[in-house]
Amino acid sequence: MSDTTGFSTRAIHAGQQPDPTTGAVVPPIYATSTYAQDGVGGLRNGYEYSRSANPTRTALEECLASLEGGSRGFAFASGLAAEDTLLRTICRPGSHLVIPNDAYGGTFRLFAKVHARWGVQATPVPLTDLAAVEAALRPGETTAIWVETPTNPLLAVADIAALAAIAHDAGALVIVDNTFASPYLQQPLALGADVVMHSTTKYCGGHSDVVGGALVVDDPDLAEKVAFHQNAIGAVAGPFDCWLVLRGLKTLAVRMDRHCDNAERVAAFLSDHAGVSETIYPGLDSHPGRELAARQMRRFGGMVSFRVAAGEQHALDVCARTRVFTLGESLGGVESLIEHPGRMTHASVAGTELEVPADLVRLSVGIEDVEDLLADLGQALD
Template structure:
């Protein structure tokens, strides 16, 4: 089964998930094993030797991820940051340079600023929706990749994937797109010119807030082989049960994303009219500076909504503390709605830097509950 044979939802349910040949089990088994019997020295059965190097449950997930992203090879990891770290060490060397978003996710910023920088990787943060600034940040022969998020976390800025891909390839660099916020259901970066897609599968792909994981999907066999070598050599793989949980979540991604988007659109309309809100950040709004690009490269505009509170940080924190259905918690993309204050939670690592987020910002991960209940909860919390 390939990405060219079937529609998205069919691939999500079937790619890499043929019935078990021995028992006929419709759902792929959890191969909860560390090692495998070999038929003879140097002759492992079906190529499986040790579960860090290969596991049938993880392989099922990896094949499915490649199919739904339209890539040549998918690789699953223990977390999104484990996937990011493996990618950086596979592609970059000390002395290399990367262009990152001016409002990158706090964990990604921390990886670059506090970890990768220590082994000699330099980086420049620029607004990726300004191609002139991106070009100006390039160091020919030194810059190895543009690292993009679109929409960004938590400011929901939009980058033109096709334009960034053209620019990166002009300089023989890679375009990496973190597709976590959009999910492959809403956006297909590889088809638009990206070389690698990154996911925190903890979020929309898993979808139930019960498993942590990450993924890389490569557009080419050559890059996929390089990443697979480093996946094995560095060892930050997910376990078989985590792979199975993620694969279960992927099956319903399409129907969940439709409900996430429906609910988010209702909430955006409500927030825009509320006196306690000074600004709503959502790429589905005509007033959003990235709306035209988002409409071109996304199927819909997603379930993430951010807004700025009248009354500054004190009011933003008060709103976060007052909700009842919106759970005050980090992470996103689950079936339940979450609320957080990025400045003191997910993006605290960027405090005091050029990537610091506004203190009055509130981020919502809009779940799939009955939307009228969510609106009532926001009404009492906003006061």
């Protein structure tokens, strides 16, 4: 697919040519571990063992690379598997990274509880404060700035282009976790990032039926290093999981537009509700990053967070009372989810500088009829 081909056209066709044997328009699920070789070392189309490569995974990786505007895509068993593989690719004992001070709890746990034991240090910084980011860099030691934008769960918006300029001046990479935005809403590589990471479990898959992760890079040398570590470490996505994510990507654009439509209505509703002390959504005029989000995102996304005026117990009560919103972790599926980050997704950062407010509720706004979502939140709050 040409880079000038439309997003949805690439999502449906990139890496997914009709099967040459049968003409099937949907890529087959190649449920195989090994491949017959044409003589010793004679690999047929480069396939020898499915940890190294699998045709279904190749289709997904080519599609993701096309959607993110990169040269190579890599599919993994989970978002954290993708993160771990990337860190082992670019870091060594003594490496240092700058990370968001409101990063996803699982990402922080990976840095603080796993890679710290191997001499990799991470400094949490508000990425919206460019001076603080620059001050946190350690010349000769800082390997990368790890970016979430919008962040999870406080939905802060970071300036990818500005962070890329700062990082590259210091000889560091910029890695963007693009899970919340999805490839449809935001293109980090075009803004100067070096690596894009996804939990494909979320919007890319879109139906809460698969766990996966991905990396997309543009630099050929970095791509070769990631490819080596993907094979050497082996935390790859299985063929059925790849097929499910491919299926989800075909409808990503239409789903994201509906997610955004509904989230905008939900955010406006919560902003006017007496039981809500603060509504956090990049599309609201009250959000400090609204102007930046409007520049670097197509729309403002499907995630909304809010703080319950009466405190933590009432926030827990709201989570328990919804009927259309399902109480559950994860995000990005067609169904709406509600959760209490302090007790659920971000429990691992309790007691650290990344601890989230106890009265915070996070919504993954789905694609149901929006009037039903508003009525459900209204009865839960009232």
